[in-house]
Amino acid sequence: MMTPHHRYRCPLGKLQPQTTDLDAVKEHGWRDQRILVVSEADERLDFVEREIVRRIGERLYGKGGKRHG
Secondary structure: OOOOOOOOOOHHHHHOOOOOOHHHHHHHHHHHHOOOOOOOOOOOOOHHHHHHHHHHHHHHHOOOOOOOO
């Protein structure tokens, strides 16, 4: 017996941002909430800035993906 496949559409889906431009999302996060999302490998940063990002990340979250707890 063939039954139709119905996808349940979550009512919260329409509240999700529709933009796929990650840099725009990061920019809005910084401007609206002062949240900075930056990759250590971002080519726009020089060596010193990448080192600062790495050190902040390691201080807050540990080295190499290790988690506190």
